[in-house]
Amino acid sequence: MKASQFFISTLKEAPADAEVASHQLMTRAGLIKKLGAGIYSWMPMGLRVIRKIETIVREEMNHAGAVELLMPVVQPAEFWQETDRWNKMGPELMRVKDRHGRDFVIQPTSEEVVTDIARQELRSYKQLPRNLYHIQTKFRDERRPRFGVMRSREFIMKDAYSFDRDLDAAKISYQAMAKAYRAIFDRFGLRYRAVAADSGAIGGDLSEEFQVIAATGEDAIVYCPSSDYAANMEKAEALAPAGPRPAAAQPMTKTPTPGKATCADVAALLGVPLQNTVKSLVLATDETNEAGEIIRSQVWLLLLRGDHDMNEIKVGKVPGLDAGFRFATLGEIEEHFGCKPGYLGPMGLKKPVKIVADREVAVMADWICGANEPDFHITGVNWGRDLPEPDAVADLRNIVEGDRSPDGKGVLAVERGIEVGHIFVLGTKYSEDMNATFLAEDGKPAFFEMGCYGIGITRLPAAAIEQNHDERGIIWPDAIAPFTVVLCPITPERFPEVKAAAEQLYAQLLAAGVDVILDDRGERPGAMFADWELIGVPHRVTIGDRGLKDGLVEYQHRRDTGATKIALTDILAHLKGRLSL
Amino acid sequence: MKASQFFISTLKEAPADAEVASHQLMTRAGLIKKLGAGIYSWMPMGLRVIRKIETIVREEMNHAGAVELLMPVVQPAEFWQETDRWNKMGPELMRVKDRHGRDFVIQPTSEEVVTDIARQELRSYKQLPRNLYHIQTKFRDERRPRFGVMRSREFIMKDAYSFDRDLDAAKISYQAMAKAYRAIFDRFGLRYRAVAADSGAIGGDLSEEFQVIAATGEDAIVYCPSSDYAANMEKAEALAPAGPRPAAAQPMTKTPTPGKATCADVAALLGVPLQNTVKSLVLATDETNEAGEIIRSQVWLLLLRGDHDMNEIKVGKVPGLDAGFRFATLGEIEEHFGCKPGYLGPMGLKKPVKIVADREVAVMADWICGANEPDFHITGVNWGRDLPEPDAVADLRNIVEGDRSPDGKGVLAVERGIEVGHIFVLGTKYSEDMNATFLAEDGKPAFFEMGCYGIGITRLPAAAIEQNHDERGIIWPDAIAPFTVVLCPITPERFPEVKAAAEQLYAQLLAAGVDVILDDRGERPGAMFADWELIGVPHRVTIGDRGLKDGLVEYQHRRDTGATKIALTDILAHLKGRLSL
Incomplete structure (x- = not known):
């Protein structure tokens, strides 16, 4: 992509209502644009991030045997009345009437619709297990939308639903998703923790949250640095003190x-x-x-x-x-x-x-x-x-730092996280409410054991930025950066050899399958560098006439404090090495 | 893809409310599933078609210099009040109130929002021309939704909007889209016509509809078989008769x-x-x-x-x-x-x-x-x-067959079509209503000259099917088929050599980048063939034990009346030839 053919719009100042770094930087870098309270357009630069996230999620979901479909945004209320969520959900559920006065919701999730599909389509235990997912626009009428796309009203979510013949089978489906989610979050290139969460009535270890670690996170995560124990604050158990009760020493x-x-x-x-x-x-x-x-x-x-x-x-x-x-x-x-x-x-x-x-x-x-x-x-x-x-x-209390780990392997630490994924076994709640059954091996109808697996697609970029930014802007991991490499020729209009070298490297990187942008806007170097540091493209190559005289260009990773001179003849190999190509 | 890992659901009977062939076949082939009046889920088989259509549209739009973004589904009414579409649009405009009683619409198109983005982002003539598009869910509360996804209420549309400094520049943007649309529709592999449409107040040849030819189409298309003249019925000019008025011969x-x-x-x-x-x-x-x-x-x-x-x-x-x-x-x-x-x-x-x-x-x-x-x-x-x-x-009348072509190159014919795309110059209607200006070269603010370019993404499969089906089912063009090739091994559970040959060919086709599905469901041959003929996969290879004894498999295109025996050693080359790989 050449910058002149793309849409780049950066701002010096963040909007007044942007309270957190991610909201400020996403607005300043031109990733999102506010349309109303909790409603944002994804500008071209931001949409590229979303598409990369969606692609990773889709590939790993498919790899895990889930099948993609697309359920509607606007859903008839009758399904929501079957489960009584029509009544139980408060004003967060966005309700709408059509021209005939019939009730609909703008979906916040799709348990009802997918269960309706299952009760029609999955008639025999032979068709199980089955995992269906979609990546779709959702709406929750938050009382106080804030933090940009972190807590917006309209958002995109990947939600998957598994259908199984019994709880043991449901646990296998759950474990497949637990594995797929680790693969997804590993590929994002973010520091995260899969933390045990409360699984409510189901019980057992059948609920995990995927938390992106960030000092500004809303959630407290409890973990053991010397083992793999991790849980959210609601779930993390405070063990009984090790020793016996001391003897009384004072008078009352x-x-x-x-x-x-x-x-x-x-x-x-x-x-x-x-x-x-x-x-x-x-x-x-x-x-x-x-x-x-x-x-x-x-x-x-x-x-x-x-x-x-x-x-x-x-x-x-x-x-x-x-x-x-x-x-x-x-x-x-x-x-x-x-x-x-x-x-x-x-x-x-x-x-x-x-x-x-x-x-x-x-x-x-x-x-x-x-x-x-x-x-x-x-x-x-x-x-x-x-x-x-x-x-x-x-056990009535929240964990504090230094408490003994429930697995007996050390003491607990607490850090903050942003919940971006959640997987859990639902049991038969929805299948019972909607009378969704299949013919079991014994010839009798049985309720589906269900699981539910979400990833907040549009929330993830905000979480990634909360974790990865500095005073100059965003620092994207390679996998979800809007562009992986930016080429910055210095005043190419005055130096044809700079323009030629930049164009040649651009063509080589495109041929190598690298997602590269060539900044041909004619901006002055300072403004150009500031833009790309704000936008957060991880790898930058600067091509200037003075360096070229010695056959050199400059490479700088977004986390580096300075540039490294590299021979023009070596830069392609250098980039391929950095990108593991 | 292996069929056992996919979701295949075919029906013998079409639903009672399916009036047209495409609706019947899409339901029977398991492409869509009705959720409510005019609201459908895209099932896995159908979603594959949608994704292929989206990819073609996206590639050609990007190639033409348009830039993708994503505007919200739920849009604040205030923008719609600026253009007065809030009042002018009737009950087709789906209106919704949030928890605070504020008005919103579920977007049927995005002229208002994109114009709002333009008036904030495009401040100078130097930033023009600009073409922004998105592929997004839309809603029109049709009084009588019908024909399945042909006239549904919720649908996906690609809508692009161009912004130019003057009408001459807008015409250039329009022509770029006219070219891109031809490339898109050519790639779909459908018979279509780009027909001149009425361009209202703007005048000139600045509006074209892209009509997929189908005997069941709602629109009458006028064209000249001996030239490239084509227009819709509203637009097609009836020339004045060639000769002079005959002399009076009868008494009154x-x-x-x-x-x-x-x-x-x-x-x-x-x-x-x-x-x-x-x-x-x-x-x-x-x-x-x-x-x-x-x-x-x-x-x-x-x-x-x-x-x-x-x-x-x-x-x-x-x-x-x-x-x-x-x-x-x-x-x-x-x-x-x-x-x-x-x-x-x-x-x-x-x-x-x-x-x-x-x-x-x-x-x-x-x-x-x-x-x-x-x-x-x-x-x-x-x-x-x-x-x-x-x-x-x-000229007050509709064209009839045999009228002279306005280009003087023959006589006109009339056929039926389904409108799937529409491009037109909007002029300054929206920019004036929303006071959307840029600084022109003379330093004065000027209204954007706009153009608007739509493709009904979810309508296209229905149009394709109206054009391409027979009594056995759908016949997809290669480019938008849910799968391009299906491999049908006959009772592989009894013949290991059949299973092995099918698996090997499957691996070879995958390696060649062919979108192939291997039917490993264990269905009987008759049911298996009926499924794939209903679903309409264009290329089928049948592998049976008797043929294999002579080193032969059977190839059949969905339009062929019978199968052709081809050496197993040649089938890969044969398929590559058919697929132009």
Whole structure:
């Protein structure tokens, strides 16, 4: 491609609404153009990145035996009513009426439509397994679209759906996708982690997120540097402390802590480590009758170490809390504790509550908690001696750096990531809702066991940039760069030998199958270099008249701080080496 | 591709709602699957056709210097309000509100968005010409979607938009697209015609439709078999008859024609050719004041030969009718003619009307028209002798077979076509509405001269099938076939040498870059052949044990009535020859 025949549009300034580096750089480099809130055009430079991503995804999906089709963007509501997502999904689901007043959705995903295809097309177990995917435009009416294409409303996603005869077969389909996703993300050339995610009702290790590592990522990733353990924060297990509970060493003492309503304030006042304190979280569960009216409520007290954070997913798995819970009302708290929040604790209750201690709290000795009396805490508290053992002990908290790895092979670290892929076993949720069955080997109808596998195609460039940029602009990995090599002749209009050398190298690179762009726009060197550093083409060759006199050109990788002089006669071989051609 | 790893789903019966061959065959061959009225999934077999079409279109568009981008499916209404298409387009424009109640459209085309991009990005004449295109999902809420993907609501279209500094430059951009479209349609391997179409206000030869020839086509195409003249029915000019008007030979006579209110009935009653009769069509134009109220109306009488049909586009170009016209009301007719329709004519009017004669009528002698008296016509009518020459003479009618070609090179023929592409110069309509300007060479802002170039990507397979099918199924041209070659081994599970020969040929064809599918499903020969004839793969090689004993396999093109025995050692060369490899 010659730059004069392409569309290059760079900006000095990022738009005011661009909060993150990727959004700023994608706009400045002319990859995207905003049309409305959360709606972007992919400009020619950006579309090249998308096409390369799509090609890698398509090749690896096909290689893994998945078959591509294309399901519609606009889908009749009737399918969404079958699964009740029409009601369950809130305003994120973009709804539209046609001229006859019939309801449709602009698809955010295609479980319903693909399940409808399966129930018509896959009639026998002999047609299974089957994995169908498409790469299609989707829409989610985000309440607050932001970060450019990272959280846009219209986006392109690759979503695949597997259909299997039973859960064991579904696990094999899932594993094939787990392998294909690793191949895909390896080919992208990004640092990423496949992290275990919560697989909800299915259970087992049947859900993984593919996170592109970036300091600005929204998600916390837990991993073990000395093993291959990785999980997202929701999923990562906090092991019970290794040793037994220490013996009590302090007397229990009621201590005035006027105005100190947080663990941190209490620890500071008393001059003790925050790790000696215990925080009280009060939840409630409701029992309802058939009419949905609440007939009985139960109040729960969760105890976590003062420096730990509650993990709602884990709390939702505690027996008794696993059918749904809520935070207790102020009225319920006063009724049971006789005290306002800030000074709550497990002792001296007005009415009994169920007490669940985090694994860590269960083995603490001489701890500090609220006294259930305003402006007072209790120090030197010990299980067994001062209060009964808790009703239950469970993993209730988020991992922190330094926790022991669940695989026993070291301690955990935490980093940030951007979720770009997610694979998981769906089970029979959709096939049951839509009565999608096949004839099993025993001649009886059985529900499909399904799996679901997504990649955010238009989100990936943003994640790649969050991971790979500097103050000058984007730094693309070779595989998804809009162009792999840029040739920059210096004032070729004055030096015919520069123009000729650039044209010849351009032709040689094209012949070698290299995705090269020759900058023939006639820009001044400074502006030209600034453009390509902003756009982030990984390999640059500069051809100038002074170098050519000595038979030299300059090569610079986008990550290099300076250029390397290379003989014109060697540059093709050099580039081929860098590109592994 | 091996069939066992692909998704093949054929049906014996077409769905009840499939009215045309292409819809029936696309459904039976498993190319598409209906999801709702006018909404289809592209199944794996069909998607392969779409991808091949897209690739051809993309290659030729890029070759012609157009640059691809991707504009959104969901577009804010504000852009559509700028051009007033928000109001002018009826219920075909699919409108949708987001969670905040803001208006959007699901794009049917992207003139507004591309013009918005141009007014931001193309600031100087130095950046022109520019041609931007995308291949994107579109939606038109057709009142009556039908014929499968031929007239669906959701569809994929390639739409390109050119931006130029003036009309001369726009014509050059247009010509580049006219050339690219011929290259595209040539590569599709379909019989097609590029026909001149009406270019509306722009004038000149700046609009062409690309029509795929098919007996079932909705459009009538006029062409000259002995020259390259071709136009659609709206555009094709009917020349004035060659000779002068014959002299009057009959006396004017009022003739009773009781109950004969049509030209055909009158001609039959009087025993004369229909070509001797003249039909009267009464139109009206309205003059309005600033408030839009009608202050004056003018009645017009159009005279056409009895066997000719009025062409509304041509009538709309007659001076005085070119600002819009309507059919006259019954009241206006009675007021001016003193008679009901069926017996109207240009003589004996109650109030004067403007008379426009078709070119053909203007040179007729001794013709027959209504007497403006119920149940009476007048015969032997002659211009000049019996009534004054008409106020105007114009081309008012549709072409019929045998009319002289406007290029003077023979007579015209008419055939049917399916419009799949359309290119035309838009002028400054959108750039003026959206105030889209660039700085011209004289330093002043100027409106872009635009052009617009569409191809109905998802309509093309249907058009191809309407043109190319037989009672057994589809017959694809090589370039857009889902697979180019199918290998059919006969009971390979019983004959290892058959399996081995098929696998070897499969590997050889893959290595040669041929898009081949090996049918390894284990179907019986009859069912296997029926499937591939229905699906329409153009080249089939059958490998059986009996032939192999003599070193032979069978080749059959989808259009052949029988198979040809070819040596196994020659089949690769034979296929390469057929495929021009």
